Structure formats: C-alpha cells, structure tokens
Amino acid sequence: MSNNPIVVTTEHGASDKVPEAEVVTENVASPTAEAPTTAPEATPEAAPEAAPEVLHTAAVDAKVKELEEALEEERAYRGQAEADLEKKNNESADLRKRWREAAGELDRYLRQNQGYNQLTDQELIQKVSQLRFEIRNFTIQYFxxxxxxxxxxxELLEYLQKYLNLPDDTYKTYLKTPEIRSAALRAFFWGFLKSEVFWQYRWAPAKASDCVFYMSDFIKTSLGIEDNSKDAPDASRKFHMWRANTSSLLLEATNQNLKEAASNVHKVCADHAKEMVKFISPLSSSKPDAIEKQLVRLINQSLEIDKEISKQVAFITWKFIDKGSSLVFDPETMELEPGKKKADEKSTIELVLAPGLVKSGKSSGDGFDVELRLLKPEVACAAT
Structure with a gap:
C-alpha cells in the first residue's frame, strides 16, 4: 500500500493533507488486505433417525397398498366368478326351459290320451245302471x-257261498221261494263279478292280466293304499295315474291283434259261464245252454265296464256292504230296488242286490281325498 497522503479539497479550493491513519474509508477493501482464513471443511454427519410418527405412517401406507392390491385381485376374481355364474345360470335357465317344454309336451300327450279314455260321471252311471238292469232281468227271467x-x-251250497256267504239254512229258504231265489242269485252274481271280474284285468291276455294285477297289489301294499283313498291322497294319486296309464298301454298292446284279444275275452267268459251253469241250472226250468249264453253275455258286458274303469285316473269303487257294517237300512246311503215298498228305519238288510258306485279323484290327478257317491247300493230288506 502507498504511504502518500490523501489530499482533500475543501469547498473553497483549499486542500488539506489528512494523515493516512486518520482517513476513514467506507466500504473500500484494501487490495493488499490478506485473504480471510479458509474455514475447515465440515465433516458429514449421520442422518437423524425418523420420528415414530413417520415410521407409523409408512407402515400404514404399505399396508393400505397391500390391501388395495388384494382388493383389486379379489375384484378380478369376483368378476370372473360372476361371469362364470351368469354363464351357468343362462345354461341352467335354458335347460329348465327345455325341460318345461318337454314336460309340457308329455303332459299334453298324457292328458289327450286320458281325456280320450275318460268317462264322465253320467256315462259311467249309465253303463253300470244298464248292467244292473240286465242282471236283474236275467235272474227274474230264468230263476x-x-x-x-x-x-x-x-256242492251247490259250497259254490254259492264262495261268492255270497250265507248260512246253509238261509240259502235253502231263499232258493225254495221263486221271488227270493232270483234275488239271492242276483246277489250271488254280483259277488262273483266282485271276485272274478272287477279290477282283475281279465279283458287282457291271461299272463298280462296276472302281471298287472299282482303288480298293482304289490304297489298298493307298499304305498299303504287301501280301498279308501282319503287315507293317503298323494300316494293314491301316484298309484292311480300309473294304473290308468298302464291299463291304457296294455289295452293298446292287446288291440294290436284284435282277433286274438276277442278270442281271449270270449274264453274267459265261456269258462266262467260253463262252471256257473253247472251249479245253478238245477234252480231253473230253462235249458242250461240258454242260461249259459246269457251268462256269457253278462260277463262280457261286465268285462267291458271293468276295462273302461281301469283306464280312468279316478278310483272307482264297487260299494258292497261289509259284514262289519250296520245291517239296518239307511235311506241316505242305500236304496230299495224299484217297485218295492218303502222300508222303515228299523228294516234290516237281507241281501245286497247290486253294489253302489263311489268315485274318488279326478282325471287331472287330484282330489283323491274326496269321495263322490255315484250310485247307492241296492238292497232287499226283511219283510216287516
């Protein structure tokens, strides 16, 4: 640095010399000043530990991210499962639709067949009433x-008791009196039809009729079905629909050879008539051949009715008066034959001249818990 004095010019042009030491300099750095001493380089320090709050937040964020990823994975899985379920539902709906269509076709087919085979109540009453009339006329005419x-x-008494159980003395009394004789043989003939014709399927070939009869008996026993369908309406519905369809199919198969079918029915009628006339012809003044011919006709007529009844879905019961039932005449449930005087309330029943007819169920397959009386039993009462 130069040691020359600094000259200061005053307002009046004078100049004064100011000693260097007294000169005050402001904000002027001396070019000769020593450079400041360089600070020692700082040693790197370790990063401070994160606060617990920061660590907790990071853990939560990581867990949230993990859960979000799991949720996305679950959503993807659920979406695939829903797509698969929708596909299965569509397939199931299609199968159900086709099943309903097939079931509908089958139901229409069965109903058409059943509708074709079904008799109205009035038609059934008419057929049975006609058979009653024919049997009554036969016994009156010939006996x-x-x-x-x-x-x-x-032998005669043993044969008669096979189908109509009466004491020997009662039979002897009845058979010796013409009017009562015809009534007794009328009751006997209905007993024969009950045992040998009705619900025996004898209108079909022998082997087939035996098979259906024993199968029906087995199913009824297994399902606990008695003659009264009210005790088990659901089981009765299943059984009687099966029976009606089986009978219709059996008849259809039988009719494939009408000549053979007719020959079989004629043999059944002829065999029964021949056996019967052997025992009862001594009770008539008519020729045995004439009696046998009428018996063949009546048995055949009964088989035709049994065939029609077998095809009905409704269960048709021939209502005989059981041994355990009251033997007192009941006008609500019984009737006297036409032309007989009215019986009083205390009249006792001597003979069931014709069974009643009871129906349970409908052609639609329901209603087996309800019984409908189509015809009352026709009875003969003791004279009072």
Whole structure:
C-alpha cells in the first residue's frame, strides 16, 4: 500500500493533507488486505433417525397398498366368478326351459290320451245302471219260475257261498221261494263279478292280466293304499295315474291283434259261464245252454265296464256292504230296488242286490281325498 497522503479539497479550493491513519474509508477493501482464513471443511454427519410418527405412517401406507392390491385381485376374481355364474345360470335357465317344454309336451300327450279314455260321471252311471238292469232281468227271467223239486246239495251250497256267504239254512229258504231265489242269485252274481271280474284285468291276455294285477297289489301294499283313498291322497294319486296309464298301454298292446284279444275275452267268459251253469241250472226250468249264453253275455258286458274303469285316473269303487257294517237300512246311503215298498228305519238288510258306485279323484290327478257317491247300493230288506 502507498504511504502518500490523501489530499482533500475543501469547498473553497483549499486542500488539506489528512494523515493516512486518520482517513476513514467506507466500504473500500484494501487490495493488499490478506485473504480471510479458509474455514475447515465440515465433516458429514449421520442422518437423524425418523420420528415414530413417520415410521407409523409408512407402515400404514404399505399396508393400505397391500390391501388395495388384494382388493383389486379379489375384484378380478369376483368378476370372473360372476361371469362364470351368469354363464351357468343362462345354461341352467335354458335347460329348465327345455325341460318345461318337454314336460309340457308329455303332459299334453298324457292328458289327450286320458281325456280320450275318460268317462264322465253320467256315462259311467249309465253303463253300470244298464248292467244292473240286465242282471236283474236275467235272474227274474230264468230263476223265478215254479219248480216242483228244487235240488239243493252240498256242492251247490259250497259254490254259492264262495261268492255270497250265507248260512246253509238261509240259502235253502231263499232258493225254495221263486221271488227270493232270483234275488239271492242276483246277489250271488254280483259277488262273483266282485271276485272274478272287477279290477282283475281279465279283458287282457291271461299272463298280462296276472302281471298287472299282482303288480298293482304289490304297489298298493307298499304305498299303504287301501280301498279308501282319503287315507293317503298323494300316494293314491301316484298309484292311480300309473294304473290308468298302464291299463291304457296294455289295452293298446292287446288291440294290436284284435282277433286274438276277442278270442281271449270270449274264453274267459265261456269258462266262467260253463262252471256257473253247472251249479245253478238245477234252480231253473230253462235249458242250461240258454242260461249259459246269457251268462256269457253278462260277463262280457261286465268285462267291458271293468276295462273302461281301469283306464280312468279316478278310483272307482264297487260299494258292497261289509259284514262289519250296520245291517239296518239307511235311506241316505242305500236304496230299495224299484217297485218295492218303502222300508222303515228299523228294516234290516237281507241281501245286497247290486253294489253302489263311489268315485274318488279326478282325471287331472287330484282330489283323491274326496269321495263322490255315484250310485247307492241296492238292497232287499226283511219283510216287516
């Protein structure tokens, strides 16, 4: 640095010398001043530990991210599952639709067949009433004539009791009186039809009729079905729909050969008539051949009715008066044959001249818990 004095010019042009030491300099750095001493380089220090709050937030964020990823994965899985379920539902709906269509076709087919085979109540009543009339006329025509010596032996009584159980003495009394004789044989003939014709499927070939009969009996026993369908309406519905369809199919198969079918029915009628006339012809003054011919006709007529009844979905019961039932005449549930005087309330029943007819169920397959009386049993009462 130069040691020359600094000259200061005053307002009046004078100049004064100011000693260097007294000169005050402001904000002027001396070019000769020593450079400041360089500060020692700082040693790097370790990063401070994160606060607990920061660590907690990071852990939560990581967990949230993990859960979000799991949720996305679950959503993707659920979306695929829903797509698969929708596909299965569509397939199931299509199968159900086709099943309903097939079931509808089958139901229409069965109903058409059943509708074709079904008889109205009035048609059934008419057919049975006609059979009643024919049997009554037959017994009156052939067994009400006067016979000088009526032969009543043990074989005859045994045969009659097979279908109409009466004491021997009662039979002997009845058979010796023309009017009562015809009534007794009328009751006997209905007993024969009950055992040998009705619900026996004898209108079909022998082997087939036996098979259906025993199968029906087995199913009824297994399902606990008795003659009264009210006890088990659901089981009755299943059984009687099966029976009606089986009978219709059996008849259809039988009719494939009408000549053979007719021959089989004729044999059934002829065999029964031949056996019967052997026992009862001594009770008539008519020729056995004439009686046998009428018996064949009546048995055949009964088989036709049984065939029609077998095809009905409704269960048709021939209502005989059971041994355990009251033997007192009940006008609400019984009737006298036409032309007989009215019986009083205390009249006792001697003979069931014709069974009643009871129906349970409908062609639609329901209503088996309800019974409908179509015809009352026709009875003969003791004279009072």
């Amino acid at each position: 009400e004539d006067q016979i000088k010596d009526v032969s009543i032996n043990g």
